[in-house]
Amino acid sequence: MTEDWVVVADDLVKTYKMGEMEVNALQGASVKIGRGEVVSIMGPSGSGKSTMMNIIGCLDRPTSGSYMLDGELVANMTDDQLASVRNRKVGFVFQSFNLLSRQTALFNVELPLRYAGQVENRRQRAADALISVGLGDRMTHRPTELSGGQQQRVAIARAIVNEPAIIMADEPTGNLDSKVGKEIMSLLLDLNKQRGTTLIIVTHDPKIAEQTQRVIRLSDGVVEDDGMTKGGAQ
Amino acid sequence: MNLSQAILEALESLSSNKMRSGLTVLGIVIGVAAVIAMLAVGTGAQDSITGSISGIGTNLLFVFRGAPDDSVQNSKPLTMQDAAAIADPFAAPSVQMVAPVIEGGFLIAAAGEQVNTSVSGVTPDFFPLRNFVIAEGEPITEEHLLGRASVAVIGPELADSLFGRHDGIVGEDLTINGQPFRVIGVWEAKGGGMFGSEDNRALIPFTTAQTRLIQRRTRDQVDMLLVEVVDSESVPQAVDEVSSILRTRHRTDVGADDFTVFSQQDFLQTAATITSVLTIFLGGIAAISLLVGGIGIMNIMLVSVTERTKEIGLRKALGARKRDILIQFLTESSLLSLFGGIIGIGFGWLIAFIVERVALASGTPFYPRIGIDAVLLATIFSAAVGLFFGIYPANRAANLEPVEALRYE
Incomplete structure (x- = not known):
């Protein structure tokens, strides 16, 4: 185990106001994830795993507790600073792909570079990312002309194009059949091996979880169990 | 994101719902056409009236008995x-x-x-x-x-x-x-x-x-x-x-x-005052329809923001700042009203032309005049309408919470 931590979250608390009621989604969860690790976050619905994912992905801020992503303290950042951190350090892969359906695959992959203000080599970098997910011949296709697996590959290309510190994958195989799901999982794992990008997968599927090195189980807003899988222990 | 990219993206987005964009533009077209036509007719009326006063004879003085305000007795x-x-x-x-x-x-x-x-x-x-x-x-x-x-x-x-x-x-x-x-x-x-x-x-x-x-x-x-x-x-x-x-x-x-000397210039001035009030009045009524068109833009942009909540959430997740989202939606609303403005100027000119033909056919020599100032006014005003009525929806989009926007179905 390395001492180079990418994610250092300490005593995270997140409280939502639902009308009169206060709901504690996280009640003091602490997590550390090292660079290059492949981790899955599991837990039943209501356990706080979505909230955990949102905070780790810098989409949301904790009510209290500290969180450092790749050396940057993000807990007290403004909205625009958070947007910049997301742009540079986090690549998202969603269950429902979330591609812009009117735009080409290339445009979709270029989008994070556009928001980064990148002008030079933008097209080339997006094309490289598409080639690395095996879609070199589908660059000008629109999402509606692609299969589910191909769409998720575009989404993965979009996630890696800015060379982020972590990839947050939220049920990445949830909308795919098992054969295509396997291909997507092996693509994600290959990218982790080749590039050393930290991979965090939120899932409730044990078959997915056992392909990762480490499983963090959440329950009632706290970390219930954090341990190596068989594969990770080797 | 630079401006030409923003405009291209906005064009693609607007053309993806042509019917809706067209109807929204129509509101601005009617408003701008009304402003242009009314101002043209007003200025035409001004020309026609001052022309007929000049027809009384140039360099002319009228001398009447009595003071201008009847203040002098026994004139x-x-x-x-x-x-x-x-x-x-x-x-x-x-x-x-x-x-x-x-x-x-x-x-x-x-x-x-x-x-x-x-x-x-x-x-x-x-x-x-x-x-x-x-x-x-x-x-x-x-x-x-x-x-x-x-x-x-x-x-x-x-x-x-x-x-x-x-x-x-x-x-x-x-x-x-x-x-x-x-x-x-x-x-x-x-x-x-x-x-x-x-x-x-x-x-x-x-x-x-x-x-x-x-x-x-x-x-x-x-x-x-x-x-x-x-x-x-x-x-x-x-x-x-x-x-x-x-x-x-x-x-x-x-x-x-105990007499009044009235010059041709006095007549012209009086007439010019009356007709410019008339022109402002007509233009003002037309401007109301432009305002209604602007509210149409705001309405459609609000619908569009709601529909595209998830897209906004995604863009924010990928690193879009508030400003990026704001510019995206303001570009769309400004383009809508700019198109409306350009087409409206054409229509306004057409209406003025028809008015001229009808007037000539009924024997009144009347020439509506479309000044460059009216065209500029209409263009600037319509772009401003797009910006102004775009600000609220765009702001709403920019201020969406990424987590909630992504969860929106």
Whole structure:
């Protein structure tokens, strides 16, 4: 185990106001994830795993507790600073792909570079990312002309194009059949091996979880169990 | 994101729902077209009215009895001696010509038709002074004056109502207030003037009017003096000369003139004020429809923001700042209203053109004028409408929480 931590979250608390009621989604969860690790976050619905994912992905801020992503303290950042951190350090892969359906695959992959203000080599970098997910011949296709697996590959290309510190994958195989799901999982794992990008997968599927090195189980807003899988222990 | 990319993306987004974008643009098109057409018609009306005032005769002064505000009691009437004094080139070097006029309303009858209208006693100078052009026959001459002849020159409109035609009537007889007169000429139609239609009146020799029709207390009293000034630059000077001559002759107190000198410029100014108020009024009404179009844009942009909540969430997850989202939606709303503006200018021009054709077909020479200022105003105003009504929806989009936006279905 390395001492180079990418994610250092300490005593995270997140409280939502639902009308009169206060709901504690996280009640003091602490997590550390090292660079290059492949981790899955599991837990039943209501356990706080979505909230955990949102905070780790810098989409949301904790009510209290500290969180450092790749050396940057993000807990007290403004909205625009958070947007910049997301742009540079986090690549998202969603269950429902979330591609812009009117735009080409290339445009979709270029989008994070556009928001980064990148002008030079933008097209080339997006094309490289598409080639690395095996879609070199589908660059000008629109999402509606692609299969589910191909769409998720575009989404993965979009996630890696800015060379982020972590990839947050939220049920990445949830909308795919098992054969295509396997291909997507092996693509994600290959990218982790080749590039050393930290991979965090939120899932409730044990078959997915056992392909990762480490499983963090959440329950009632706290970390219930954090341990190596068989594969990770080797 | 630079501007050309933002515009390209906005165009793609707008074209993905052509029907909706088209209907939204239509609201702005109608608004801008209305503004352009109304301003064009207003300016056209202004041109037409000032044109017809200029048609009364340029460099003209009107001198009436009485103070402009009726403040002076017992005013002395204007007389032929006053006219002679003003015509003196040494006392009034800026004055070219003076024409006395005496006026009254009478019943004119001919061939079984009767018309109640204005009859003026005039001198030969009246015709060149007022730009009356004789269409057939002859004007009133010095001989008619000397002989106190019972002759009349009449307007084409009066001719129409008396004889049913306005040509071939020289030599016809008519009666004014029961006294027989012979028609010796008809002038060319002048159109509407400041004092109603100029074409529905009769002109007779000044001396004939004085002795036989219009009885005044003093024998040489006149109702109005028409004064022609040598050139338009000398008009203020001529007003001063005429005023000082009349002050001396009438022995009026300082600041208590018992006469009024009214210049052509005064008429023009008054008319210009009235017509510009009219133009602003018409333009204002049209601007309301532009406002309604703007609200249409806001409505559609709000719908669009709601529909694209998930897309906004995704863009934010990928690193879009508030400013990026704001620019994206403002570009769309501005493009909508800009398109509307451009098409609206075309439509407005078309409407103005049709108005011109209709006016010409009905015999009124009326030329709506589309000034570059109206086009600029409409363009700037429509773009501003797009920006203003785009701000609220765009702001709403920019302030969406990424977590909630992504969860939105």
